Amino acid sequence: MSSARYNLFSVVIHWVMALLILITWSIAIVVGDMPLSPLRIVGFSWHKWLGITVLFLVIIRLLWRATHPAPKLDLKMPIWQEKVMALTHVALYLLMFAIPLVGWLMSSAKGYTVNYFGLFDLPDLVGKDKALGHQLKEVHELLANVLVALVGLHVLAALKHQFIDKDGLLGRMSFSRNAGK
Numbered sequence: 001m002s003s004a005r006y007n008l009f010s011v012v013i014h015w016v017m018a019l020l021i022l023i024t025w026s027i028a029i030v031v032g033d034m035p036l037s038p039l040r041i042v043g044f045s046w047h048k049w050l051g052i053t054v055l056f057l058v059i060i061r062l063l064w065r066a067t068h069p070a071p072k073l074d075l076k077m078p079i080w081q082e083k084v085m086a087l088t089h090v091a092l093y094l095l096m097f098a099i100p101l102v103g104w105l106m107s108s109a110k111g112y113t114v115n116y117f118g119l120f121d122l123p124d125l126v127g128k129d130k131a132l133g134h135q136l137k138e139v140h141e142l143l144a145n146v147l148v149a150l151v152g153l154h155v156l157a158a159l160k161h162q163f164i165d166k167d168g169l170l171g172r173m174s175f176s177r178n179a180g181k
Helices: 008-032 038-067 079-109 130-165 169-173
Strands: none
Touching: 008 038, 008 130, 008 169, 038 079, 079 130, 130 169
16 A cells, blocks of 8 residues: 655655755745845845755765665556656756755855854855845745745645545655655
């Protein structure tokens, strides 16, 4: 009925990143329309810190995945669902990497060095260029919205498998050994 489970590290990093992405996106939505104020600056600082953390974690996650392949998926699904699933996972990984990278590029182009939790400055990736900064902002927002849509699709697919197909797929990425059964 259910397929092999992911290892604990994969489960932890999946859920930590999901939470960080949700918080980072939510911060951007809340502070994006605020007038310039100390609260807006603090909000964007947290947005950047968490975004760079997502970038670091996705690199770790990709390295881990390269050395620890996903467990075998032992479910019967239509070919089109398998293809959509594979394409969605590739897109999610690309977006989790690209969005913070584009945000870092945008900050550099706007003349704001990205500082990581007050510990160190990240190097500016491009020189100050207001027009480029505006273009990168548009790309950053577009990619973030695509990510949110794909995460929604991912969640809906997991819920479909859990409650309609009742195939235990959700248990592959849970902390409980009995989840999804």
